[in-house]
Amino acid sequence: MTIQQTSRFKRYILPYILLLTILFCLFFYSLTLGAVKSSFSQITSCFSQEQSATICHIIAVTRLPRTITAVMAGSSFALAGAILYYITRNQLACPSLLGINQGAILGILLCLIIMPFISLPGIIAAAIIGGIISGIIVYSIVSLIGVSNLKLVLVGQAINIFLYALGQVLIVLFPDKTGGMLVTLNGSLAGTSWQKIQIIAPFIIVITLTSILLAKKIYLLSLGKEIALSIGINANQLLIIIFFLIVGLCSLAVTMVGQLLFFPLITVHLSKPLLRGRNPYHFCIITCLVGAILMLASDCLMRYIYTTQEIPLGIFMAIIGAPILILSSRLKRVQS
Amino acid sequence: MTISPWTKLTTLSALLLIIAVASLMIGYTFYSLPIVINCLLQKTHEFAINDVRLPRLIMAILCGTMFAFSGSLLQGIFRNRLASSETLGINAASILFVLLGITLWGGGGNFSILIYSVIGALCGFSITLLSSISRRNISHLRLIIVGVAISAFFRAASQFMLIAEDQKLAAYLAFVNGTLYTTTWHSIQIILYPALFLIGLSFCFTKQLDILLLSEDIASNIGFKVIKWKLIIIILALLLTAVAVAGVGSLGFIGLISPNISRLIFGYSHKYNLLGSALIGSILTILSDTIGRIILVPFEIPTGLIGIVIGVPYFLYIMRGMKQEA
Numbered sequence: 001m002t003i004q005q006t007s008r009f010k011r012y013i014l015p016y017i018l019l020l021t022i023l024f025c026l027f028f029y030s031l032t033l034g035a036v037k038s039s040f041s042q043i044t045s046c047f048s049q050e051q052s053a054t055i056c057h058i059i060a061v062t063r064l065p066r067t068i069t070a071v072m073a074g075s076s077f078a079l080a081g082a083i084l085y086y087i088t089r090n091q092l093a094c095p096s097l098l099g100i101n102q103g104a105i106l107g108i109l110l111c112l113i114i115m116p117f118i119s120l121p122g123i124i125a126a127a128i129i130g131g132i133i134s135g136i137i138v139y140s141i142v143s144l145i146g147v148s149n150l151k152l153v154l155v156g157q158a159i160n161i162f163l164y165a166l167g168q169v170l171i172v173l174f175p176d177k178t179g180g181m182l183v184t185l186n187g188s189l190a191g192t193s194w195q196k197i198q199i200i201a202p203f204i205i206v207i208t209l210t211s212i213l214l215a216k217k218i219y220l221l222s223l224g225k226e227i228a229l230s231i232g233i234n235a236n237q238l239l240i241i242i243f244f245l246i247v248g249l250c251s252l253a254v255t256m257v258g259q260l261l262f263f264p265l266i267t268v269h270l271s272k273p274l275l276r277g278r279n280p281y282h283f284c285i286i287t288c289l290v291g292a293i294l295m296l297a298s299d300c301l302m303r304y305i306y307t308t309q310e311i312p313l314g315i316f317m318a319i320i321g322a323p324i325l326i327l328s329s330r331l332k333r334v335q336s
Numbered sequence: 337m338t339i340s341p342w343t344k345l346t347t348l349s350a351l352l353l354i355i356a357v358a359s360l361m362i363g364y365t366f367y368s369l370p371i372v373i374n375c376l377l378q379k380t381h382e383f384a385i386n387d388v389r390l391p392r393l394i395m396a397i398l399c400g401t402m403f404a405f406s407g408s409l410l411q412g413i414f415r416n417r418l419a420s421s422e423t424l425g426i427n428a429a430s431i432l433f434v435l436l437g438i439t440l441w442g443g444g445g446n447f448s449i450l451i452y453s454v455i456g457a458l459c460g461f462s463i464t465l466l467s468s469i470s471r472r473n474i475s476h477l478r479l480i481i482v483g484v485a486i487s488a489f490f491r492a493a494s495q496f497m498l499i500a501e502d503q504k505l506a507a508y509l510a511f512v513n514g515t516l517y518t519t520t521w522h523s524i525q526i527i528l529y530p531a532l533f534l535i536g537l538s539f540c541f542t543k544q545l546d547i548l549l550l551s552e553d554i555a556s557n558i559g560f561k562v563i564k565w566k567l568i569i570i571i572l573a574l575l576l577t578a579v580a581v582a583g584v585g586s587l588g589f590i591g592l593i594s595p596n597i598s599r600l601i602f603g604y605s606h607k608y609n610l611l612g613s614a615l616i617g618s619i620l621t622i623l624s625d626t627i628g629r630i631i632l633v634p635f636e637i638p639t640g641l642i643g644i645v646i647g648v649p650y651f652l653y654i655m656r657g658m659k660q661e662a
Contacts (some may be wrong), residue, residue: 092481145656150477154418155655157484158648165588165644168513173635186495261488311499318492322485326467329481 012282015274019289023071026296030067031059033303061194069192070299071292073253074263076204078271078291079211080249081264082284083242086222090149091328094265095250098156101259102163103134104251109170116177120199124255131251134163135243150329187260187314189299200252207248212284218242219280257295260314262321267291269324341608344601348615355619356397359626360389364633387521395519395583396621396639398531400590402580404617405538407591408598408610409573412545413566417599417654418480420592421457421577425486427586429460430578431512432490435497439504447526449582457578460486461570514585514640516625527583534576535614541569542606549604588640589647590620596654620646 032038038055046056077096084093095101107130108123115122142155211218217238221228225235271290275282295313302311360372365384367375375385407420421427433456434449441448468474468482494512498505510517544565547555555562580587598613624642631637 141652145652148477150475150481151655153481154477154484155652157481158651158655161644162648165641165648168641169637169645172637172641173632261492306500309500311496315492315496315499318488319496322489322492325485326482329478329485330467330470 012279015286016289019274019286019293023289023293023296026293026300027067027071030070030296030300030303031063033300033307034058034063035308065192065194065197066189066299067296068197069256070189070295072197072201072204073189073257074267074291074293074295075288076208076249076253076291077260077263077295078267078287079208079284080246080253081268081291082271082287083211083218083246084264085268086218086280086283087239087242088149088152089222090152091269091331092149092153092265092325094262094268095246096259096261096264097153097160097325098138099134099159099163100131100138100247100250101254102160102167103137104128104131104254105259106130106134106163106167106170107251108255109167113170113174113177120196124200124203124252127251127255128248131247131254132244134159135247139243153325153329186312187258187263187317188310188312189257190310191258192256196256200256203248204252207245207252208288211245211249212281214238214241214245215280215284219278258312258314261318262325263291263294263317265328266317266321266324267294269328270294341602345608345611345615348612348619352397352615352619352622355622355626356393359393359396359622360385362626362630363389364629391521391524392516392519392625393622394524395516396625397618398524398527398535399580399584399587400594400617400619400621401535401614402531402576402583402617403587403591403621404594404598404613405535405610406573406576406580407617408595408606408613409538409541409545409569409576411595412548412606413569413573414474414476414479415549416476416479417596417657418476418592418651419483420589420595421573421580422487422586422589422591423480424461424483425464425490426457426460426574426577427581428487428490428494429463430454430456430581431586432456432494432497433459434511434582435494435505435508438508439497439501449526450530450579453578453582454575457574457581460490461574510638511585513638514587514643515636515638516584517636517638519584523583527579530575530579531583534572534579538572538576538610541565541572542610544569545606545610546604584639586640587621587624588643589651590617590624590643593647593650594620596650 028040028043031043032040036055036058038059042053042055043059046053046059080095081093084095084098085091087093104127107126107128110130111118111123111126118126138156138159141159142152145151145155217228217233220231220233221235221238221242228235228238267287267290271283271287274290275286298313298316302313302316305311357369357372360376361367361369363384367382367385371380371382372385374380375382376390403421406426410419410421410424411417413419430453434452437448437452437455464479464483464486465474467486468479470478491512498509498512544560547558547560548562548565548569552562577591594617595609595613597616598609602608602612620643621639624646625639628637628639628642
């Protein structure tokens with residue numbers, strides 16, 4: 001009995017405690033970082049009492065939303081990656097490598113060109129529409145060409161590059177209207193604000209909860225359509241829902257932080273060793289946590305190294321993500 | 337009825353000539369044919385033609401040819417229709433090393449750029465090759481995936497350099513996306529001799545390339561030193577890429593599609609295949625450049641981006657034809 005309990009503890013509870021502690025520490029560490037350094041005690045005093053010091057103002061207006069955005073965007077990218085990984089059973093499947101993110105960006109750019117003064121909900125809608133359209137295009141091209149694990153990545157990457165080129169063309173042609181997007185295009189947390197969080201957060205929370213609730217069905221579907229059907233799951237309907245969940249998560253995250261190539265791939269990779277067993281609920285939640293931690297940690301790192309300069313996070317991600325993609329393309333299971 | 341390869345080559349050359357002259361005529365200001373001819377004969381001097389469009393045209397032909405050649409050679413070596421300097425990460429690596437070299441040792445506008453670029457090409461290629469070998473075997477699709485990943489890696493690193501060292505490298509922003517915008521007579525001077533030498537050298541290897549298309553056993557049975565020739569041809573392909581990158585940056589998929597189209601037209605014999613791929617590469621580069629110049633005057637779209645937009649559909653088309661990995 002005790003053995004079972006310890007193994008259960010090791011399996012489920014320990015990773016949660018570990019991850020939550022790291023996330024908590026990083027959260028506060030992220031608040032101290034910036035052009036103006038501040039200590040932990042200053043931050044706690046800001047939280048505990050009504051303080052009007054400059055540092056409290058900085059924290060409340062820029063650092064706190066930035067940190068919260070990092071957590072939200074990181075976890076939603078990660079969740080999208082986890083769902084896609086489950087469905088395709090493909091180590092290499094990653095929404096950012098399949099052109100969905102890039103499609104969302106293209107949607108935003110087009111929207112900004114047509115209606116430069118559109119409010120934030122309009123931009124979100126444009127991102128989601130862009131993501132959906134590119135998702136449908138990828139899906140149809142992949143099914144036209146034939147799905148093998150390695151091919152999926154190549155097709156996705158080709159479409160990614162294509163959409164990237166279109167986006168760059170738009171930026172060249174309309175520099176005055178798309179200039180505002182330039183910062184977030186390469187993946188950066190610089191463009192965050194409370195207003196963005198207020199609008200996007202409810203959507204993300206709803207989609208995240210739905211996905212986690214659906215995790216069991218998604219897992220069953222990943223065993224095969226026939227199995228899912230025999231248990232009484234409407235596979236096609238579920239697939240459509242999953243598609244919208246993934247696209248929604250990616251597009252919303254893209255609206256907040258822009259394109260982060262390889263990010264979901266990295267998180268899925270990092271979170272697999274943390275969990276033995278195949279419990280889909282745990283997998284989803286742990287991937288979310290790992291995503292949030294990864295995003296916060298890399299943002300902190302970038303801010304620690306370059307205090308006065310804004311280095312896009314996406315660049316950092318590509319540098320650590322490319323080796324991971326190569327490693328996972330060498331895994332035996334992928335080739336079969 | 338079969339058309340002889342020479343007829344096809346002549347047709348392509350005529351097409352190249354027409355497009356080349358058209359690209360001299362069309363632009364922000366339109367020049368009629370007689371003016372262009374007069375300028376070419378040095379009778380009159382129009383700045384827009386003699387000093388802007390003509391160098392671009394020459395650069396496009398040189399670099400288009402070189403990218404197409406390196407693509408042909410690499411596809412011959414790997415017997416992989418998706419191989420090219422772009423998809424193997426060579427272009428991106430060259431660009432990064434050029435940026436690095438300029439930041440560390442300076443010398444943006446002279447021959448040292450060639451050296452940086454060659455070192456980059458060697459590095460990029462060896463990393464791609466080493467990380468895709470498993471059990472002394474290179475699978476076709478994995479090679480390309482690794483190449484694409486390496487490409488993303490080096491491209492991110494170059495962007496990082498651009499942002500971190502913006503005062504030194506601001507002039508090279510366009511270089512990363514591949515453009516002919518910065519071409520001057522001076523930049524042609526830098527690459528002209530190595531380019532002509534390498535292009536001429538490539539024609540000496542048509543026979544070896546044909547033999548390499550056979551399986552390795554047959555090739556070594558007839559007394560052909562496979563490894564030696566592969567190595568020589570790979571180095572040649574890398575040098576071609578490096579010089580082309582030093583000239584214009586990365587031109588995206590030109591190096592991937594030209595050999596493929598050429599193979600459709602001329603079949604597998606490299607004697608005609610190489611010539612064809614050179615012509616097609618030049619035509620495509622001039623076309624991309626001209627489209628980029630005229631599509632929305634006065635803005636200019638980097639040639640490399642147009643190259644990507646043209647190239648990706650074809651890339652997908654090739655993928656469709658590829659059989660499931662053996």
